[in-house]
Amino acid sequence: MSGRVSGAEIDPQDKWGSTPLADAIHYKNHGVVKLLEKHGAKHLMAPMHVKNAREIPEYEIDANELDFTNSVDISKGTFAIASWRGTQVAVKKLGDELFTDEDKVRAFRDELELFQKIRHPNVVQFLGAVTQSSPxxxxxxxxxxxxxxxxxxxxxxxKPITA
Structure with a gap:
């Protein structure tokens, strides 16, 4: 089967640009994700995806290295605690459903650029980013x-001295 299940289109987009696969991923419905992938559903490409491996940023983290097994949401689903290389880290996600929102993608890029530049003991340290896959x-x-x-x-x- 190539893109159709019993005559149904496998990757239709709704008026917000979301697909059944993106929704299944967002709602963590793993059975539906596997079924859609089995029938040819395609993941949306990350907006920052590069075609040439030499263009991959040096800060790129392989999403498979992040362990969300015991993940805890820190703030309304945007930030979560995960484990990366044996260390607890905070992870901010930009999900598939937001890829079509240019303002959200631009804000993500701006925040990423700012984190790369800031180095200060009183600011959380930037460790890396996942930009070549989704989320x-x-x-x-x-x-x-x-x-x-x-x-x-x-x-x-x-106290003023502490501040």
Whole structure:
């Protein structure tokens, strides 16, 4: 079968540009993902995908190295805790369903560019990114005690010397 199951189109796009495969991946319906892939459903190419291997960025992380087995969402499904090379990391994902939103893709690229430039002890460290496959992800240092906003909510304010 090439792209059709009982006469049905396997990769139709809805008005938002999403496909059945992208939706199955988003909702973690692994059985449907396998069924669609078996019948020829294609993954959307990551917007930053390069055709020549020499153009792959040096920060590129193989998505298979990220272990989400015991993953915990940090913030509304955007950030999650994962394991990478034996270390807990924070991972920000840009899912397939957002690939057609140019503003979201541009914001992802801008954030990625900013993370590459910033090196400061008070800013989480950029470790790498997944840009050649879907979902695209930015991988950063994980801070188990939370972020500055949460800290300030607990403490109310910092002493000037601490700030």
């Amino acid at each position: 695209m992800m930015i991988v950063i240092e994980y801070l188990p005690k939370g972020d500055l906003r949460a800290f300030l909510k607990r403490k109310c304010a910092l």
